[in-house]
Amino acid sequence: MSAHRSDDTGFVPTMGAFHEGHISLMRAARREHRNVCVSLFVNPLQFGRNEDLSRYPRNEQRDFEMADEAGVDVMFVPTADEMYPQTPTTIHVHDLSERWEGESRPGHFDGVATVVAKLFNIVAPRTAYFGWKDLQQCLVIRRMVSDLNMRLDLEFLDTVREHDGLAMSSRNTYLSAEERSVAPMLHRTLTQVIERISTNLESVERSIDDGRNTLQSAGFNVEYLDLVSMSDMRQFRTEADAALIVAARLGTTRLIDNLRLFAPWQTPIS
Numbered sequence: 001m002s003a004h005r006s007d008d009t010g011f012v013p014t015m016g017a018f019h020e021g022h023i024s025l026m027r028a029a030r031r032e033h034r035n036v037c038v039s040l041f042v043n044p045l046q047f048g049r050n051e052d053l054s055r056y057p058r059n060e061q062r063d064f065e066m067a068d069e070a071g072v073d074v075m076f077v078p079t080a081d082e083m084y085p086q087t088p089t090t091i092h093v094h095d096l097s098e099r100w101e102g103e104s105r106p107g108h109f110d111g112v113a114t115v116v117a118k119l120f121n122i123v124a125p126r127t128a129y130f131g132w133k134d135l136q137q138c139l140v141i142r143r144m145v146s147d148l149n150m151r152l153d154l155e156f157l158d159t160v161r162e163h164d165g166l167a168m169s170s171r172n173t174y175l176s177a178e179e180r181s182v183a184p185m186l187h188r189t190l191t192q193v194i195e196r197i198s199t200n201l202e203s204v205e206r207s208i209d210d211g212r213n214t215l216q217s218a219g220f221n222v223e224y225l226d227l228v229s230m231s232d233m234r235q236f237r238t239e240a241d242a243a244l245i246v247a248a249r250l251g252t253t254r255l256i257d258n259l260r261l262f263a264p265w266q267t268p269i270s
């Protein structure tokens, strides 16, 4: 169901340090709306105590130039004090928030849901754009929008990859030259596992175990590699709609990625 405002704004929430993934969202918003707004806010609420808030990559000047080139009309760049003048009321998306990334990063999705809800209320967009690279984030936001009857549409766009398959991420800049040369193994392994599973659904566990071993041998510290249902992110049973998800560390850098099992990615969900 789509609920349209009288104004016509496409909105891309970001934490800056733009790459082609962000730009593809901005371009889609530009194509589809009269006004395009991008927020740039490194949201402290979604970082754990031992995470990378203080060293998260920041390059505002370059971000403004890239956004300008992509045809963005308004950059919204609030401060933490403006967003959170007092201990904030928070949003918890039950269940979906608690698995996978939620287990590795407790409280992360409460921070994401809370800031995204605030940004939606401030910007009042007709459509908000997110990348499938952060698959669980997309599902958490979709559930929040549905559960809280928020009046906007969501569009989720395909992951943008480097020429060697590595999913674009602001955190890729943390990788040393050596780690960067190993990092594309993540996508390569996902592809191999998906190919094996697609031809033989009986081999799910074995294929995933082999994938995990391949990554461990290449130097990754694998947090999870699993096939999950796209509806609730529980372990795959028999649903047609599933995704292979991975989180793994290379040195101190934590990378996530995913591949869909059957359907093509770019199905807008509203």
Ligand code: PAF
Pocket: 013, 014, 015, 041, 043, 046, 112, 115, 116, 134, 137
């Ligand atoms: O994906 C991100 O960059 C962030 O999680 C988001 C959605 C902008 C919320 O801070």
